[in-house]
Amino acid sequence: MNRFRFNLDILGIILSLACALHCLAVPLILMLSAFTGLHFLADPAIEHTVIMGSIFIAGLSLIPHYFHHRRKEVLIVATTGFALIFIGHCFGLVWLHGITVAAGGAAVALSHLLNWRYCKKMAECK
Numbered sequence: 001m002n003r004f005r006f007n008l009d010i011l012g013i014i015l016s017l018a019c020a021l022h023c024l025a026v027p028l029i030l031m032l033s034a035f036t037g038l039h040f041l042a043d044p045a046i047e048h049t050v051i052m053g054s055i056f057i058a059g060l061s062l063i064p065h066y067f068h069h070r071r072k073e074v075l076i077v078a079t080t081g082f083a084l085i086f087i088g089h090c091f092g093l094v095w096l097h098g099i100t101v102a103a104g105g106a107a108v109a110l111s112h113l114l115n116w117r118y119c120k121k122m123a124e125c126k
Helices: 008-036 044-069 072-090 094-121
Strands: none
Touching (some): 008 044, 008 072, 044 072, 044 094, 072 094
16 A cells, blocks of 8 residues: 655755746736735745745755765755855846746756655665
8 A cells, every 4th residue: 555655855846846936927926916916925025935945845855865865966956056046036136036046946846856766766765
């Protein structure tokens, strides 16, 4: 009987892709916010909460699994993704923010996908 196992990599992929979509969609939503009432999505507290949640989940999932599969590219891709997110938030150009943060979110999601695939190949990670 297969039991459901909670997988932090799946949660990390979902959260990172949600972050990337959020950063791409917020400018469009802001243009229509007078009509839709969704302007609360542009609140920095939401962005910071999602970013901190992504860092927390990545730390819980990627770092311990690295010691099993020893694939450095997982940590390199995740670090690059978080660096892009940081750069996007530090340099305030609106168009640059959306592109860099979305690319960073996609990179973090890719690192979780790579981690998940490498762990599926190893018995100790499962």
